[in-house]
Amino acid sequence: EVQLVESGGGLVQPGGSLRLSCAASGFTFKSYNMKWVRQAPGKGLEWISYISSSGTTIYYADSVKGRFTISRDNAQNSLYLEMNSLRDEDTAVYYCVRGGNYYVYWGQGTLVTVSS
């Protein structure tokens, strides 16, 4: 069974940093592209970052470019999102998602709250 389990969310002050992790199991992690998608409270879905299966190709949404860094450890079956210079508008549930284009498998999400 495919499982994606996010962790690392929490309350952080504006300007602060946080690192999200996603533990993958039930499939050959190193063979799949991965993404982070977020959802602000009561709002829609927003793709924010993509990493290819090998980690060599990375994309970011303009809203997070220069502040967030996606990475992966294929030996540990893990995906990461390093978030710096956090803003109020980064408050959201962050989902780890398998796949390049459309998404069958989602994690349960981890809530990041940016507030003073």
Next chain:
Amino acid sequence: EIVMTQSPATLSVSPGEGATLSCRASQSVSSSLAWYQQKPGQAPRLLIYGASTRATGVPARFSGTGSGTEFTLTISSLQSEDFAIYYCQQYNNWPPWTFGQGTRVEIK
């Protein structure tokens, strides 16, 4: 960036009735269009990909049509479990992969 626009924002439907949700792309996305269903407190669930192909386990009452810039998700006879928010998403021109703002289907 391709902008996806969904209509209506909210659709009020009685159980057993049908529902038609629309999604428009700001430029052609061919058939690279997916639909998701999201219930409160849950991650989205993939319903349709390739504009018209149902994902595994999705009931036949869900159907998707369209290509280019105009797409439709039809639910033929709403069941209680179908009241949720529905999102469309394009994957033809990326990055970014973009979602519509969602249509809420509520009980009338």
